[in-house]
Amino acid sequence: MRGVISPKLTAFLDQANQALAEAKESGISFSAERVRGSLKNLTTFLDEGPEIAHIEDKYLGDQRIPVRIYNPSPNETLPVLLHFHGGGHMCGDVEVYDPISRKLAIAARAIVICVDYRLAPEHPFPAGIDDCQYALEHYKKLLSGQKINEQLFIAGDSAGGAICTSLVMNNIDNDAVKIDKQVLIYPSVDYTMSLPSVEENGHGYLLERDKVVWYFQQYFQVSDLNDDIVKKASPLLGYFSSNMPESLVIVGGCDPLKDEGIAYAKALESAGVRVKCHQFPGMVHAxxxxxxxxxxxxxxxYQLISEFTQG
Known part of the structure; x- marks a missing residue:
């Protein structure tokens, strides 16, 4: 069933839909530059975020993966939260997501490391996943002199949620990696786009179905989302185990990805994993x-994230 939009978003969506219609009439097609610009434009609706005691930009490993570290309380011993930003695997960076990383550090009471992983189409699948896997295995090298405990959280929205769940799926049998909790905000977990909300909410609610298809085609460098590589990469279609991390899943009722987020939470629960799923009925993707x-x-x-990570 199609979601009912919050009145808070009616004027915003009217304007967005008008701009989309005009672009289509003008024959303007998708491009990496254009979608990256559109994501940055959304940040006009974000404030700068809270002050953080210590912020530092670094590079990780021989690959020189850019990261930004946020420590809200350097005198305390804190857990670490790896933050993987959203953007369809094509957009976003630590600058765009800086306000959210700041708020995550405060909410989770954790040292946040936001990873600036490589993006498609210049660096298609699995380049970004490889960067995040490396960060997962070597993040402690970034934190020399900082007080950390052994708790590790991961968090991501949209494509960042896809990265979180992909890392969990790929490391089920890796004894060297222990993820304690994951926070998934409107996660993308089914690259085949097979669930009903993709069609029901796939037009007029900011994230358009045809744009999602295009994102995934660029990411996987395929034309058909039924390709085996796409199916194997979809966390929802992977193996679930009781030793997956405790999870918080947040979805929007007007999001094309709503059903897959709920289905992922149910699959975790069926596997014996502690999970909480919260839906905001009138909210769009992003x-x-x-x-x-x-x-x-x-x-x-942020309150749900705080209660989940500190509970």
């Missing part, structure tokens, strides 16, 4: 990036 329009929902999201 609502965390338009915080000034939906402050109450974003504040609630």
């Amino acid at each position: 609502f965390m990036l338009i915080e000034n329009l939906v402050k109450e929902e974003c504040e609630k999201t």
Whole structure:
């Protein structure tokens, strides 16, 4: 069933849909440059985020993966949270997501490391996953002199949620990696786009179905999302185990990806994993990036993250 949009977003969506219609009439097609610009434009609805005691930019490993570290309380011994930003595997970076990383550090009471992984189409699958896997295995090298405990959290929205769940799927039998908890915000976990909400919410609610298809085609360098590589990469279609991390899953009722997020939470629960799934009925995909329009929902999201990580 198609979601019912919050009145808070009606004017914003009217404007977005008008711009989309005009672009289509003008024959403007998707491009990496254009979608990256569109994501950055959404940050006009974000404030700068809270002050953080210690922020530092570094590079990790011989690959020189850029990261930004946020330590909200350097005198305390804190857990670590690896933050993987969203953007369809094609957009986003530590600058765009800086306000969210700051708020995650405060909410989780953790040292946040935001990973600036490589993006498609210049670096298609699995380049970004490889960067994040390396960060997962070697993040402690970034934190010399900082006080950390042994707890490790991962968090991501949209494609960042895809990265979190892919890392969990890929490391089920890796004794060298222990993820304690994962936070998934409107995660992308089914690259085949096979569940009903993709069609039901796939038009008029900011994230358009045809754009998602295009994102995935660029990421996997395929034309058909039924390709075996796409199926094997989909965390929802992978193996579930009781030793997957405790999870918080947050979805929007007007998001094309709503059903797959809920299905992932149910699959975790069926495997014996502790999971909490929270739905915001009137919210679109990427609502965390338009915080000034939906402050109450974003504040609630950070509250849920705080209760989950510190509980």
